[in-house]
Amino acid sequence: MCEYCGCRTVPAVRELMEEHDAIIEDAGDVRTALLSGDRAATVARLEHLASHLDPHVHREEVGIFAALRAQGDWSEEVAELEGEHRDLDGAIAQLDPTDPSFGTRVLAFLESLEEHVERENLGIFPVSVVTLGASGWDTVAEAHRETPTFLTT
Template sequence: MADVVDLIMADHREVERLFDVLQNEPDKRALTLPELSALFVAHSRAEEAEVYPVARSEAAEADEVAHSQEEHAQAEELLAQLKATDPNDPSFETKLNEFVEAVQHHVDEEESQVLPGLRDRLDEARREELGKAFAASREKHIGEQPGQETKQELLVQARNAGIEGAGGMSKEELTQALKSQ
């Protein structure tokens, strides 16, 4: 099984490839956007469930994880707006560019801050174990759409973001707390 850092970076490269198609081949947008959405959501959920808790506790990356969790929430909201826009609508291009910028910023930070911490602080066996868990979680979440998180997934996101008192919140309150960060 592959190292979790390698798996995450491979997903990042695939997202960038899909961005290129969306930006440069407008006739392929209708088919490419669902593929991008499925990968992005599954990747995010797998990071949130498997990687971020370990990065917080074992790799001393609490601040970076909280920030990454916030960026996931923002990007997912932008993705939902993009998906709600007809690819032929003139506003699609603007929404696509906002989403691409948000995700690219997240990828740049994650690859320069969080992932090096995982490589430095976790041994190879632990990174491979985490890679297996990440891949299984990603597979489980393929096909989910933005905004379809369960309450348990929202609780994990809230913990990753350092939100106090999340355990006593309803699903709606958790969603609002994550959005208002």
């Protein structure tokens, strides 16, 4: 996680990055369960991770992504990140614990998720901090009101 750009000084971005931190921690829990050989625990940890991903993705897409797209900035990058969201959602939905390739597929999913989070943290979040205007931040705030964070205070 970077700290150089000041993203975490912007409350909405800080909250999304803190969600990323929790999601990466969830991913570590999945990996630990998988490597221990406990498929039931792996599935339970994956379900927990998915319960965090769904609202987080919604907040990003309806908030920062929509705001950047509305002002005409970074549309290609936003579209790529949204595509990655769909790919990650599809990958987790297709995981079958009875499939012999389950472990390999889980590890591939986790790697893709970690790369995606890094791309957002080091790319679109810093971009949003320096490019979004007041109406963009209003869009982000509305998305955050509409779908509260999964983090507990």
